[in-house]
Amino acid sequence: MATIDGLPPLREVIRAHDLVAKKQLGQNFLLDLNLTAKIARSAGDLSGADVLEVGPGPGGLTRGLLAEGARHVVAVEKDPRALPALAQIAQACPGRLTVLQGDALELDVSAHLTPPVKVVANLPYNVGTELLIRWLTPGTWPPFWQSLTLMFQKEVAERIVAQPRGDHYGRLALLAQWRCEPRIVMHLPPEAFTPAPKVHSAVVHLTRLEAPRYPAPEKILGRITAMAFNQRRKMLRSSLKALGRDIEARLERVGIPPTARAEEIGLEAFCALARSFE
Known part of the structure; x- marks a missing residue:
């Protein structure tokens, strides 16, 4: 030493x-x-x-x-x-x-x-x-x-x-x-x-990392993850419903089951969801 x-x-x-x-x-x-x-x-x-x-x-x-x-x-x-x-x-x-x-x-x-x-x-x-x-x-x-x-x-x-x-x-x-x-x-x-x-x-x-692991708008990603994990026991179609009436369809488009909960979803999928709001 x-x-x-x-x-x-x-x-x-x-x-x-x-x-x-x-x-x-x-x-x-x-x-x-x-x-x-x-x-x-x-x-x-x-x-x-x-x-x-x-x-x-x-x-x-x-x-x-x-x-x-x-x-x-x-x-x-x-x-x-x-x-x-x-x-x-x-x-x-x-x-x-x-x-x-x-x-x-x-x-x-x-x-x-x-x-x-x-x-x-x-x-x-x-x-x-x-x-x-x-x-x-x-x-x-x-x-x-x-x-x-x-x-x-x-x-x-x-x-x-x-x-x-x-x-x-x-x-x-x-x-x-x-x-x-x-x-x-x-x-x-x-x-x-x-x-x-x-x-x-x-x-x-x-x-x-020199750039984020997956592209995503920072503010939108932050809002989505805050909403999802503040009600982590709820299905995402419920915890994210304030993001719009089309949230179920939006979740499905990026490959996230609307009945999934926040703790089941990985970083890449959250980033894809955030990009869908750009």
């Missing part, structure tokens, strides 16, 4: 700066540097890339990203208590770490990043899904990032990679798989974190 010389153990850093994890910030710190290095490696070759990290906390994953050769890391941290610990890392890696204090949901970090960009983060549980959706729905595609390597609660990770007829299949799977190739690359038990959460966690790696 590559390391950065001269930095104290993370437990010492937490004690020195009174970095007790705060539930309201969604904090669960990963202190095992072997695990943080493994997460950094799962993002692929970092040597020629800038990396965006959200919620670095005391900097365990930040160390891993820098040790694995990231050209430049931009770390967005909301908690001011973590800034001295991150400043220590920046001093050990001159010119390679920029720390921005603020809310990742509000900051524009684009001016600090030079392509190619990879996003790697142990996301705070309370904003993880919202950040993912924002990264998957930019104004233009392809987005500023090449890949996302993100820690989620295990249930959220399973929703991202789910397939039709599975328990976790829904709009998040469709959104992620329409424009990316997602896969789960790591599982972590609660005891890997401080404090230990009540749930298991998983790391998902999403590689962007």
Whole structure:
């Protein structure tokens, strides 16, 4: 495992700066540097890339990203208590770490990043899904990032990679798989974190596609899938009836049985239905 010389153990850093994890910030710190290095490696070759990290906390994953050769890391941290610990890392890696204090949901970090960009983060549980959706729905595609390597609660990770007829299949799977190739690359038990959460966690790696997997108008696809999965137990001829009286005929034209339910329909068929409304 590559390391950065001269930095104290993370437990010492937490004690020195009174970095007790705060539930309201969604904090669960990963202190095992072997695990943080493994997460950094799962993002692929970092040597020629800038990396965006959200919620670095005391900097365990930040160390891993820098040790694995990231050209430049931009770390967005909301908690001011973590800034001295991150400043220590920046001093050990001159010119390679920029720390921005603020809310990742509000900051524009684009001016600090030079392509190619990879996003790697142990996301705070309370904003993880919202950040993912924002990264998957930019104004233009392809987005500023090449890949996302993100820690989620295990249930959220399973929703991202789910397939039709599975328990976790829904709009998040469709959104992620329409424009990316997602896969789960790591599982972590609660005891890997401080404090230990009540749930298991998983790391998902999403590689962007240069164009959506199947052509479809984004807004129409979003509306159709929202209507279908908001009433996922209903037949599509009922859940989509607000789209027009001809919805049964339209479903049949694209090969979807009107009596099917949302959880039975794959991404390609939803895209075909969306195109029929163009």
